[in-house]
Amino acid sequence: MQRLLLSVFLVLFGASFAHASAISNTDLWQYTNIQTISSSGVHPLSDVRGIFGGSFAPVEPVQTIFPDDKDNGYNHWIQWTLYSPSTVTDINLVIAHDGAPFNMNHRGISHFKLEAYIGSQWVTVFDTDIEQKTYGSYYPVYGGSTHYPDYNFLEVEASIAQTTAQTWRASFTQFGDISVAASGPRILELDGIYTAPPPVVPVPEPSTIILCLSALVLCVKRLRR
Numbered sequence: 001m002q003r004l005l006l007s008v009f010l011v012l013f014g015a016s017f018a019h020a021s022a023i024s025n026t027d028l029w030q031y032t033n034i035q036t037i038s039s040s041g042v043h044p045l046s047d048v049r050g051i052f053g054g055s056f057a058p059v060e061p062v063q064t065i066f067p068d069d070k071d072n073g074y075n076h077w078i079q080w081t082l083y084s085p086s087t088v089t090d091i092n093l094v095i096a097h098d099g100a101p102f103n104m105n106h107r108g109i110s111h112f113k114l115e116a117y118i119g120s121q122w123v124t125v126f127d128t129d130i131e132q133k134t135y136g137s138y139y140p141v142y143g144g145s146t147h148y149p150d151y152n153f154l155e156v157e158a159s160i161a162q163t164t165a166q167t168w169r170a171s172f173t174q175f176g177d178i179s180v181a182a183s184g185p186r187i188l189e190l191d192g193i194y195t196a197p198p199p200v201v202p203v204p205e206p207s208t209i210i211l212c213l214s215a216l217v218l219c220v221k222r223l224r225r
């Protein structure tokens with residue numbers, strides 16, 4: 001009976017289990033898997049490939065910084081086409097605004113959106129506001145997360161509906177005002193991950209259960225003779 005209950009549990013809840021991971025250098029969107037990348041523009045000392053595990057920029061090489069000449073609310077974007085379509089079930093975005101004594105006005109974002117190009121149109125697969133938190137005397141800040149606990153870091157890890165696409169687009173809405181002078185958002189990484197669902201253990205039909213129980217009762221009776 002315990003095995004039967006476990007089977008039912010897997011069928012009901014098996015497809016929604018959580019997945020969490022630190023920055024990956026082996027995910028589906030690693031820069032080596034990307035054929036072309038375009039963007040709204042990045043900081044002159046930065047490189048857009050930092051978002052996908054590249055290390056090419058002269059400053060903060062393993063991350064990407066957007067330019068400082070845009071105002072709050074501006075949607076910085078990147079668009080990338082893979083060598084072949086990827087099927088994605090989980091995403092992991094890692095971002096960081098400047099550390100103490102600064103806050104989200106310094107390289108923070110207020111919103112993140114991910115789209116996939118499917119059937120000649122853009123489809124939104126993930127869309128979220130970024131929560132503004134307090135840490136001691138600092139506000140607003142990201143607040144830290146599982147793998148990156150410092151208050152200026154945030155990991156946006158999420159399971160999405162399984163999506164297959166070759167071209168993707170991400171937008172990052174700038175939080176800080178242009179007067180801050182260092183308000184272009186900083187993105188550490190955006191990973192695309194495929195997690196296979198757990199195997200579904202078939203649930204026996206009621207008639208099969210009755211047949212098995214009858215056979216069990218018969219066996220017990222014979223053993224008692």
Ligand SMILES: [Ca+2]
Nearest residue numbers: 024025052053
């Ligand atoms: Ca990566």
